[in-house]
Amino acid sequence: LIAGSTALTLTAGLAAAQTVGFSQIGSESGWRAAETTVTRQQAEERGIDLKFSDAQQKQENQIAALRSFIAQGVDAILVAPVVATGWDAVLEEAKEAEIPVVLLDRMVDSDKELYLTAVGSDLVEEGRVAGRWLVDEVAGAECRVVELQGTTGSSPAIDRKKGFEEGIAGADNIEIVRSQTGDFTRARGKEVMESFLQAENGGKDICALYAHNDDMAVGAIQAIKEAGLKPGTDIKVVSIDAVPDIFLAMAAGEANATVELTPNMAGPAFDALAAYWKDGTMPEKFIQTESKLYTQADDPQAVYEQRKDLGY
Numbered sequence: 048l049i050a051g052s053t054a055l056t057l058t059a060g061l062a063a064a065q066t067v068g069f070s071q072i073g074s075e076s077g078w079r080a081a082e083t084t085v086t087r088q089q090a091e092e093r094g095i096d097l098k099f100s101d102a103q104q105k106q107e108n109q110i111a112a113l114r115s116f117i118a119q120g121v122d123a124i125l126v127a128p129v130v131a132t133g134w135d136a137v138l139e140e141a142k143e144a145e146i147p148v149v150l151l152d153r154m155v156d157s158d159k160e161l162y163l164t165a166v167g168s169d170l171v172e173e174g175r176v177a178g179r180w181l182v183d184e185v186a187g188a189e190c191r192v193v194e195l196q197g198t199t200g201s202s203p204a205i206d207r208k209k210g211f212e213e214g215i216a217g218a219d220n221i222e223i224v225r226s227q228t229g230d231f232t233r234a235r236g237k238e239v240m241e242s243f244l245q246a247e248n249g250g251k252d253i254c255a256l257y258a259h260n261d262d263m264a265v266g267a268i269q270a271i272k273e274a275g276l277k278p279g280t281d282i283k284v285v286s287i288d289a290v291p292d293i294f295l296a297m298a299a300g301e302a303n304a305t306v307e308l309t310p311n312m313a314g315p316a317f318d319a320l321a322a323y324w325k326d327g328t329m330p331e332k333f334i335q336t337e338s339k340l341y342t343q344a345d346d347p348q349a350v351y352e353q354r355k356d357l358g359y
């Protein structure tokens with residue numbers, strides 16, 4: 048009976064355009080906006096009918112969206128889970144309904160059997176790359192670092208913090224003296240950086256900022272300038288995402304390094320779903336995207352020109 052129903056589902060699935068529900072976190076950063084743009088483009092190119100839901104960064108809105116997609120009987124669900132915990136029940140319901148779920152760019156703590164696959168970067172490695180860059184950059188000099196963390200409880204915030212600490216582990220000259228969430232947004236990144244500057248002798252005691260994404264770094268750069276200091280020289284700035292505006296900052300000498308995160312998570316996700324819909328092919332549980340370090344040596348103005356129209 049199972050084989051029959053699966054075959055029936057597969058056949059039925061192939062008949063019409065596939066319908067995919069996408070529960071997106073929100074639009075908290077330029078990177079997130081680009082991921083949405085690319086996902087819509089990928090769906091369009093593949094003839095997929097995409098049902099889009101913006102959760103305004105609230106998990107309860109994502110869970111409600113998933114339940115709605117299940118009720119609609121979509122052929123698959125994409126979800127970028129805002130935080131790592133609290134997904135078991137709704138993922139069980141999707142499994143019960145035989146609707147494959149693909150995680151985008153963030154992970155969940157739930158059992159791997161509850162989702163088809165996950166597409167994302169090695170978030171710990173991104174933090175290591177940022178940490179190693181700072182070790183090389185300060186070359187043994189004493190360096191007090193402040194850290195802007197991503198959304199509390201999200202896998203990027205947890206993993207990027209862990210990775211950076213691993214990256215600087217061998218360098219006793221580098222110390223993280225303050226660390227707080229800026230929720231991946233420019234506004235909060237600026238506000239928290241203002242508090243760091245006040246607490247650290249007007250910023251004179253801060254050698255570097257590590258921000259879990261470029262948007263918080265861009266907000267922090269504004270705060271550093273308003274405090275009368277030079278971002279990129281008085282305070283080194285290293286972050287993650289490689290959004291266009293961080294390359295503008297680098298070209299102006301106001302930021303130093305970023306680790307690229309591709310916004311194209313949907314391409315690999317839709318590829319895996321196409322194979323699954325076609326003949327039940329089970330993908331790897333984790334499809335990893337590449338990360339690349341960019342610094343001021345990489346012609347940031349040219350990189351900005353290449354990226355500025357990609358939907359960020």
Ligand code: GZL
Binds near residue numbers: 077078152259288
């Ligand atoms: C990381 C992703 C993060 C981006 C931020 O995979 O979840 O969320 O780095 C975004 O810009 O808010």
